[in-house]
Amino acid sequence: MTIGIEIRDVSFAYTDGMALRNIKLSVTAGEMVGLLGPNGSGKTTLIKLASGILRPNHGEILLGGTSLRSMSRKNIARSVAVVPQQFDIPFAFTTTDVVMLGRFPFIKTLSAESTEDKNIVSETMDLVRLSQFGERRFDELSGGERQKVILAMALAQQPKLLLLDEPTLHLDISHQIEILELVRRLNTTQKLTVVAAMHDLNLAALYFDRLILLKEGRIVADGTPSQVLTEGTISEVFATTVKVEVHPSTGAPHIVVMPRKNS
Amino acid sequence: MPIKPKNGKRLLWVSLLLGGVLVFSVFIASAIGSVNISLPDIFHMVLNKFALFHFPTTWRAVDETIIFQIRLPRVIGAALVGAALATAGVLFQGLLRNPLADPYITGTSAGAALGATIAMILPLNLAFLGFGLVPVAAFIGALVTVILVYNMARVGGRTPVVSMLLAGFVVSALLTAVITFLMSIGDRLGLNLRSVFSFLMGHISVTNWSQLAVVAPLVIGGIIAARFFAFHLNAFSMGEESASYLGIDVEKDKIFILALGSLLTAAAVSISGLVGFVGLVMPHAVRLILGPDHRLLIPASALAGAIFIVIADLLARTILAPGEIPVGIITALIGAPFFLYLLRRSRREYTF
Numbered sequence: 001m002t003i004g005i006e007i008r009d010v011s012f013a014y015t016d017g018m019a020l021r022n023i024k025l026s027v028t029a030g031e032m033v034g035l036l037g038p039n040g041s042g043k044t045t046l047i048k049l050a051s052g053i054l055r056p057n058h059g060e061i062l063l064g065g066t067s068l069r070s071m072s073r074k075n076i077a078r079s080v081a082v083v084p085q086q087f088d089i090p091f092a093f094t095t096t097d098v099v100m101l102g103r104f105p106f107i108k109t110l111s112a113e114s115t116e117d118k119n120i121v122s123e124t125m126d127l128v129r130l131s132q133f134g135e136r137r138f139d140e141l142s143g144g145e146r147q148k149v150i151l152a153m154a155l156a157q158q159p160k161l162l163l164l165d166e167p168t169l170h171l172d173i174s175h176q177i178e179i180l181e182l183v184r185r186l187n188t189t190q191k192l193t194v195v196a197a198m199h200d201l202n203l204a205a206l207y208f209d210r211l212i213l214l215k216e217g218r219i220v221a222d223g224t225p226s227q228v229l230t231e232g233t234i235s236e237v238f239a240t241t242v243k244v245e246v247h248p249s250t251g252a253p254h255i256v257v258m259p260r261k262n263s
Numbered sequence: 264m265p266i267k268p269k270n271g272k273r274l275l276w277v278s279l280l281l282g283g284v285l286v287f288s289v290f291i292a293s294a295i296g297s298v299n300i301s302l303p304d305i306f307h308m309v310l311n312k313f314a315l316f317h318f319p320t321t322w323r324a325v326d327e328t329i330i331f332q333i334r335l336p337r338v339i340g341a342a343l344v345g346a347a348l349a350t351a352g353v354l355f356q357g358l359l360r361n362p363l364a365d366p367y368i369t370g371t372s373a374g375a376a377l378g379a380t381i382a383m384i385l386p387l388n389l390a391f392l393g394f395g396l397v398p399v400a401a402f403i404g405a406l407v408t409v410i411l412v413y414n415m416a417r418v419g420g421r422t423p424v425v426s427m428l429l430a431g432f433v434v435s436a437l438l439t440a441v442i443t444f445l446m447s448i449g450d451r452l453g454l455n456l457r458s459v460f461s462f463l464m465g466h467i468s469v470t471n472w473s474q475l476a477v478v479a480p481l482v483i484g485g486i487i488a489a490r491f492f493a494f495h496l497n498a499f500s501m502g503e504e505s506a507s508y509l510g511i512d513v514e515k516d517k518i519f520i521l522a523l524g525s526l527l528t529a530a531a532v533s534i535s536g537l538v539g540f541v542g543l544v545m546p547h548a549v550r551l552i553l554g555p556d557h558r559l560l561i562p563a564s565a566l567a568g569a570i571f572i573v574i575a576d577l578l579a580r581t582i583l584a585p586g587e588i589p590v591g592i593i594t595a596l597i598g599a600p601f602f603l604y605l606l607r608r609s610r611r612e613y614t615f
Contacts, residue, residue: 015419051508053504073510074510074511074512076510077508077509081508082505082508084505084508086502087501087502087505088502089500090362091550091555092550093554097554097555097556101497101509102509104494104498104511109491110491154508157509
């Protein structure tokens with residue numbers, strides 16, 4: 001149960017300016033791809049386009065060979081789940097209530113959740129290690145716990161493609177690792193296709209097979225971590241001087257930031 | 264970890280309990296008034312209306328006239344008003360994700376009041392399906408205002424929630440100014456200020472069954488339709504972006520829910536004027552007891568709202584009998600302290 005996505009010559013502009021220019025990108029089923037780039041380089045826009053909530057001005061996006069334009073929202077939600085960058089829930093829902101919302105695209109109007117839905121929710125909560133939080137209120141959880149709940153909600157959709165928008169932002173290192181390990185495990189064991197916008201270059205290098213570097217709405221590098229994360233590309237794209245070393249146990253590139261001289 | 268099978272059975276029990284209390288309060292409210300009529304008599308009268316029962320007539324003919332021609336239409340009208348406003352409150356609070364939203368937030372109240380005021384000025388005496396000009400004008404005024412507010416808030420094919428709230432607020436302020444102006448020159452226009460005042464404060468004015476025959480299907484149909492959107496509203500509580508990731512067509516749903524809430528409000532306003540607080544407080548009260556799941560919240564709030572207005576209207580017409588207090592004053596006097604109690608009781612920062 002996995003699906004690929006193909007972005008064909010896509011351009012997109014917000015009302016106040018160009019966001020993405022002529023993006024060509026093919027992610028095959030079962031890949032785990034990280035999107036990198038400075039703030040405003042188009043990572044979030046690309047995630048939103050891939051999820052179908054933004055429509056490209058030019059070009060086309062194919063999900064498993066079918067154009068997103070021809071699919072209803074519910075249809076897309078049955079194969080694509082998104083963990084957005086921001087969410088808040090002003091109502092006093094419990095953790096289980098929130099994860100159950102992931103079953104929304106599968107539950108018929110007026111039907112209650114089936115035993116199957118409940119089983120999926122409870123398995124997902126076990127998987128994300130949230131079982132002990134089932135009856136806790138979502139708004140009383142810590143940031144890291146909330147992020148896990150949202151991830152569990154997305155996984156309860158049983159997606160074939162998982163899109164994550166900076167899933168480790170604002171989390172402590174242990175929650176960051178926990179979330180990335182889990183996503184990585186689902187990618188290896190279930191061949192879940194993953195596309196994630198990442199802000200931490202070192203974590204991206206550790207957990208992703210393929211990285212795509214964006215700058216001002218264009219793809220400037222696409223390849224394995226060691227192909228993409230070079231001193232040259234990073235200093236050009238992020239305007240920061242770095243040294244690229246080698247991770248002592250995995251061999252992945254490890255970026256060391258060099259402070260600016262006058263600071 | 265097994266998940267508790269809570270919703271199906273809870274919905275049944277809550278509906279039965281509240282439904283029972285509603286029927287009981289309808290009978291109590293029918294029994295009390297300038298002439299008190301005993302509960303068993305009312306019970307027998309009502310059952311005799313169904314051809315299956317033939318209880319001996321132990322009551323005066325005038326009692327039967329009072330029950331069927333005066334009290335029951337009014338009490339049932341009160342129940343419909345409460346159910347409609349509480350449901351509209353749930354819809355607007357859920358859609359707008361705003362705890363202060365009430366049925367009137369989209370400008371329906373000001374629109375209805377202006378419609379009613381203009382109808383009171385016009386020297387016309389029309390009747391339509393058992394309604395006078397005032398309720399019809401109030402109904403139309405409410406709906407026209409919502410359509411206006413919705414279009415004002417619409418930018419580039421989307422209707423952001425914040426724009427809706429602001430447009431509703433500003434349009435209300437504008438229409439209220441017009442109403443106040445009309446009232447200030449009321450004597451030149453032949454406007455009866457007492458009638459306007461009675462409309463603004465809320466007053467259940469159902470005088471015949473044919474009014475109910477129009478309002479009841481609107482309200483009951485509206486509540487049933489609202490129940491179809493219950494799980495959607497749960498998804499909406501995550502915000503519009505997340506709701507669309509979950510498979511909701513956000514703009515389409517928004518129009519449906521808005522139209523439904525406005526229709527329910529307009530139906531209520533046409534027979535009661537502006538009854539405050541029930542649409543704001545009832546959803547909060549029910550949420551604090553039963554939780555925020557709209558699948559339970561919508562039917563429970565509708566029933567609780569109905570009970571609340573039936574009792575409030577009973578108080579309104581009996582406390583200073585033979586005079587009547589506007590029912591909106593009773594709902595505010597009970598609703599405001601109750602809301603404060605709920606607020607204080609939760610002891611933590613208020614999430615609703």
